[in-house]
Amino acid sequence: KPPxxxxxxxHQTHTLPLSTMQQHGPEDKSCWFSGTQxxxxxxxxxxxxxxxxxxxxxxxxxxxxxxxxGYIPETALILGYARSDLSxxxxxxxxxxxxxxxxxRDKFLERVVYVKGAxxxxxxxxxxxxxxxxxxxGAKDEGGECDVANRLFYFALPPSVFASAARAVSATCQTNxxxxxxxxxxxxxxxxxxxxxxxxxxxxxxSESQIYRIDHYLGKEMVQNLMALRFTxxxxxxxxxxxxxxxxxxxxxxxFGTDGRGGYFDSIGIIRDVMQNHLLxxxxxxxxxxxxxxxxxxxxxxxxxxxxxxxxxxxxxxxENVVLGQYLKEIDGQNRPGYRDDDGVPNDSVTPTFAxxxxxxxxxxxxxxxxxxxxxxxxxxxxxxxxxxxxxxATADYLFxxxxxxxxxxxxxxxxxxxxxxxxxxxxTPGLAQTTTVTEMNLDYQNRFKETxxxxxxxxxxxxxxxxxxxxxxxxxxxREDELQxxxxxxxxxxxxxxxxxxxxxxxxxxxxxxxxxxELFERVGFQYAGEQYHWKK
Numbered sequence: 001k002p003p004x005x006x007x008x009x010x011h012q013t014h015t016l017p018l019s020t021m022q023q024h025g026p027e028d029k030s031c032w033f034s035g036t037q038x039x040x041x042x043x044x045x046x047x048x049x050x051x052x053x054x055x056x057x058x059x060x061x062x063x064x065x066x067x068x069x070g071y072i073p074e075t076a077l078i079l080g081y082a083r084s085d086l087s088x089x090x091x092x093x094x095x096x097x098x099x100x101x102x103x104x105r106d107k108f109l110e111r112v113v114y115v116k117g118a119x120x121x122x123x124x125x126x127x128x129x130x131x132x133x134x135x136x137x138g139a140k141d142e143g144g145e146c147d148v149a150n151r152l153f154y155f156a157l158p159p160s161v162f163a164s165a166a167r168a169v170s171a172t173c174q175t176n177x178x179x180x181x182x183x184x185x186x187x188x189x190x191x192x193x194x195x196x197x198x199x200x201x202x203x204x205x206x207s208e209s210q211i212y213r214i215d216h217y218l219g220k221e222m223v224q225n226l227m228a229l230r231f232t233x234x235x236x237x238x239x240x241x242x243x244x245x246x247x248x249x250x251x252x253x254x255x256f257g258t259d260g261r262g263g264y265f266d267s268i269g270i271i272r273d274v275m276q277n278h279l280l281x282x283x284x285x286x287x288x289x290x291x292x293x294x295x296x297x298x299x300x301x302x303x304x305x306x307x308x309x310x311x312x313x314x315x316x317x318x319x320e321n322v323v324l325g326q327y328l329k330e331i332d333g334q335n336r337p338g339y340r341d342d343d344g345v346p347n348d349s350v351t352p353t354f355a356x357x358x359x360x361x362x363x364x365x366x367x368x369x370x371x372x373x374x375x376x377x378x379x380x381x382x383x384x385x386x387x388x389x390x391x392x393x394a395t396a397d398y399l400f401x402x403x404x405x406x407x408x409x410x411x412x413x414x415x416x417x418x419x420x421x422x423x424x425x426x427x428x429t430p431g432l433a434q435t436t437t438v439t440e441m442n443l444d445y446q447n448r449f450k451e452t453x454x455x456x457x458x459x460x461x462x463x464x465x466x467x468x469x470x471x472x473x474x475x476x477x478x479x480r481e482d483e484l485q486x487x488x489x490x491x492x493x494x495x496x497x498x499x500x501x502x503x504x505x506x507x508x509x510x511x512x513x514x515x516x517x518x519x520e521l522f523e524r525v526g527f528q529y530a531g532e533q534y535h536w537k538k
Contacts, residue, residue: 036071038471041148041178042139043076044132048165049156050080050091050114054185058216059156060095060112062463067108068100069460071468074107077135080114081128088113119157120164125172132173150178152470159187163201170205181470183212186277187268188479191495192488199481212470213479217278219462221445222415224477226285226386227294229413229421236411237290239390241365246389246408247527248286250279252375255382257327257336257353257510263344269351274375276491281479282415283371284310286386287361300475304483311486315360317494321525323518324503325354327378330510338510339378352498352505353377356518358525370525374518378510384415389527396426407438408528419445 045063047055066072080091091114099105115131117124136149153169155162162184174180184202189195202211217223230236239245252274258265265273288306293299326349329338339345339353354376361371390409406426414420422440429437460468469477497503506515513519523529 036472038150039071039073041150042136043073043150043152043471044079044135045072045076045152045154046079046081046128046132046173047154047156048081048119048169051082051084051086051094052156055080055082055154055156056095056098058461058463059154061098061100062461062467064099064102064105064108065460065464066468066471067111068102068104071471074111075139076111077132078108078112079128079131080112081117081125082114083116083118085116086114090114119161120168122168122171125168129173148178149175151175151180153180153182154467155182155184157185159189159198162198166202166205179210179473181210181212181473182206183214183467183470185214187272188213188277188484189488190268190272192485192492195484195488199484203481208481209475211481212466212475213481213484214463214466215277215281215479216462216466217281217415218477218479219465220415221462222413222419222421223282223285224465225421226282226413230286231290240388242367242369244390245366245369246391247370247372247525248283249372249374249387249389249522249527250282250286250385251387252279252373252384253379253381254377255379255511257339257378258342258345260343262339262342265353266345266349266351270353270355270375270377271357271491271495275355275357275373276487277479279373279375280311280487280490281307281483282386283359283373284483286388287366287371289365294476303476304480308480308482308486310361310363311483311490313361313363313366314490315362317357317359317490319494319497321358321521322494323354323356323515323521324352324498324505325376325508325515325518326351326505327353327376327510328507334511336378336510350498350502350504354379354505354508354514354518356514356521357494358521370527372522372525372527374514374522376514380511380513382417386413386415387411406436 047059047063049055050060060078063072063078067074067076080086086094092109092112095112096105096109099108113131115124115128117127132151139149151173153173155165157165166182169182189198230240284307288310291299291302291306293302327339329341330336339351340347340349345351356372356374359371359373361367361369388411390411392406392408396406407424409426410424412420412422412424414422420443422442424438424440426436427439429435466477469475506517508515519529
């Protein structure tokens with residue numbers, strides 16, 4: 001039975017997942033609602049941890065974005081569940097300031113209700129089930145044409161209560177006439193051992209087909225664009241290998257510190273926070289082999305199989321290919337505090353707020369090519385980007401003098417802010433002089449696609465994209481259990497060594513580029529800096 005046509009269909013074709021756009025093209029509007037058969041059925045969504053920051057700042061705004069675009073039916077029921085003593089009206093007032101002032105906001109809030117309960121209480125979750133069942137029964141009594149009732153549970157909870165909440169949901173909130181899916185937020189464990197314990201607890205309650213482990217980086221526009229860029233452009237795939245690529249670097253830079261969250265951050269550090277999950281996922285997509293398919297019933301598994309293969313090929317991390325740093329008080333400027341000055345951070349903390357790690361992949365495509373991750377807080381700018389640096393052509397060395405030495409070509413994919421793709425190249429400087437200069441072929445998303453931004457709703461963020469994929473039943477943009485297993489096996493020995501030996505991180509000033517030893521490591525493994533001759537201009 002085809003799904004009903006929403007009253008306000010979306011206008012922004014570029015906000016759709018790239019896999020859909022690849023198959024249909026921007027002018028084929030039938031692709032907008034591909035895989036949305038659930039719109040014909042009764043839908044309830046339960047947000048566990050509804051009173052927390054994640055729920056009010058990310059989960060509920062993302063649900064509203066989908067509701068606004070017609071991807072969540074106007075008859076859906078959205079339940080918040082938490083331990084706080086709130087009423088339906090209280091929850092609505094909490095989340096309202098985080099929702100855009102759109103015409104459908106009040107209608108969305110009318111569909112939000114609240115259930116109070118503990119995360120380990122089957123009796124309390126029974127009340128949640130009763131609220132869901134009452135709505136589902138009422139929808140059928142009101143003339144609903146379909147007996148299918150689907151349920152989605154979003155665990156916006158700390159990992160410490162994942163297992164108890166999962167057991168309670170499994171025991172009480174069953175549905176026999178529709179699907180039941182669960183979304184888990186990172187972190188997925190603190191170590192390999194804790195990850196295995198978490199997996200054992202959750203696997204006893206839900207099957208892998210029901211579980212969606214969300215990593216919001218996989219929902220970013222530019223990350224979703226990586227496969228299209230690699231596999232649909234003849235200019236890139238033939239040179240995407242060790243014969244032409246000098247190095248691949250993945251950068252994550254924040255221009256602010258822990259800002260009052262030092263107590264929490266000190267228990268995880270920058271490696272667990274972004275490298276073991278977000279950046280490793282990006283690396284796997286950049287380095288993997290082409291999957292058999294990305295569509296159809298097995299498309300998700302074909303894609304994730306290739307990611308697993310390349311992760312399994314990564315060599316163990318060597319300590320000489322690691323630089324750790326911790327930001328200090330700013331020397332000049334705004335006099336911002338150092339990491340150990342933050343509340344909750346011990347005076348002798350050795351938790352890294354900065355890390356550079358070099359990886360090598362043992363396979364025919366990438367043998368000998370360094371994959372460099374750099375991530376840090378309190379740096380000189382905020383950005384995330386991927387840089388594929390190509391080897392210099394032989395002619396560059398003998399056709400041009402040392403004074404006119406050309407820079408290596410680079411393909412740069414900026415993930416945030418201001419998504420962009422640009423290719424650095426060497427050209428003759430305009431004029432009479434026979435010299436070269438570095439410039440770029442630039443695709444600035446904000447300028448190139450600004451004509452598609454006009455519409456009745458704001459562009460969905462990464463969380464909205466991923467929640468939509470859950471509703472569609474597509475696993476491709478979620479992390480499979482064996483991916484996480486390999487990720488922990490890769491990073492766990494390094495983390496154990498750092499924590500056992502209490503390795504002292506190198507200090508760097510707040511607002512700087514980070515430790516100079518990081519730049520030295522980049523150069524040692526073959527990355528070539530353009531120096532002062534090139535600065536990207538928007």
